[in-house]
Amino acid sequence: MSSHLSDVWFSVTPLQVASGTGCWVTTTDGVEYLDFAGGIAVNSTGHSHPKVAAAIAEQATRFIHAQVNVYKHDLLEPLATKLAEITPNGIEKFFFANSGAEITEASVKLAKQATKRPHVIVFSGSFHGRTHMAMAMTTSKTGYRAGHSPLPSGVFMAPYPDPLAEDQDAEVACALKGLDHLLKSMTAPDETAAMILEPVLGEGGYVPAPAAFIHGLVERCRAHGILFIADEVQSGFGRTGKMFAVEHYGIEPDIICMAKGIASGFPFAALGTTD
Numbered sequence: 001m002s003s004h005l006s007d008v009w010f011s012v013t014p015l016q017v018a019s020g021t022g023c024w025v026t027t028t029d030g031v032e033y034l035d036f037a038g039g040i041a042v043n044s045t046g047h048s049h050p051k052v053a054a055a056i057a058e059q060a061t062r063f064i065h066a067q068v069n070v071y072k073h074d075l076l077e078p079l080a081t082k083l084a085e086i087t088p089n090g091i092e093k094f095f096f097a098n099s100g101a102e103i104t105e106a107s108v109k110l111a112k113q114a115t116k117r118p119h120v121i122v123f124s125g126s127f128h129g130r131t132h133m134a135m136a137m138t139t140s141k142t143g144y145r146a147g148h149s150p151l152p153s154g155v156f157m158a159p160y161p162d163p164l165a166e167d168q169d170a171e172v173a174c175a176l177k178g179l180d181h182l183l184k185s186m187t188a189p190d191e192t193a194a195m196i197l198e199p200v201l202g203e204g205g206y207v208p209a210p211a212a213f214i215h216g217l218v219e220r221c222r223a224h225g226i227l228f229i230a231d232e233v234q235s236g237f238g239r240t241g242k243m244f245a246v247e248h249y250g251i252e253p254d255i256i257c258m259a260k261g262i263a264s265g266f267p268f269a270a271l272g273t274t275d
């Protein structure tokens, strides 16, 4: 019988897994594999960490869903307080959702609301998710967009420095020149709500942003009242040696997008922003 399961997702291994513990997974025929993928950069405390499993089990006996428009409860406030402690300076307010794509979309909605401006700038090689707006903001490969046009408008792409260029100073200068040109030719500063950047390009090749590039970009945001959104869905929660990748650069984003490692595989995401 043919499978009733959609074949939308490809699989990079043929492994049929039965369970996972820590950084190991066990296949249905009993073979153990060291899991270098960690889900998809998601299982930050490993597979089925006993504390995580116990917390889920306990919570399931109290409430599985307690809709925030209907009730008040004691779950989100302590989480927001904890996030305020670990996120970069200035990030004080939190909004929660289920996935990274919802949060990158929410970040753009917030930036448009706050600035009353219609456009956003993304950078070549970006990956911000698979929903329509997130696809429009994704430029790492055509496969993520192909067959889904027309995608939402108002998204403009600026160059990201090539990490393999021999003269990195010249490469950064050239990328910033491209950004300035975009602000002159396609989206004027007073039409630009935000620039959204992965401080370390994820799907686009695992490339940390050169410091001079990220500083140049933030400088332009500050000069023009454009919000700087850090998409830390993949780079956040300790994956670069600091809690968030922006901490390596000494910069303070206006909005930070979090998902993946925030909940070690449980579908959860957060947007953090200034008051």
Ligand SMILES: Cc1ncc(COP(=O)(O)O)c(C=O)c1O
Pocket: 098, 099, 100, 101, 102, 104, 127, 128, 129, 130, 198, 202, 203, 231, 232, 233, 234, 235, 259, 260
């Ligand atoms: C940088 C970045 N942003 C957003 C997303 C989308 O997150 P999700 O798959 O949870 O929707 C991803 C997922 O890989 C990502 O790497």
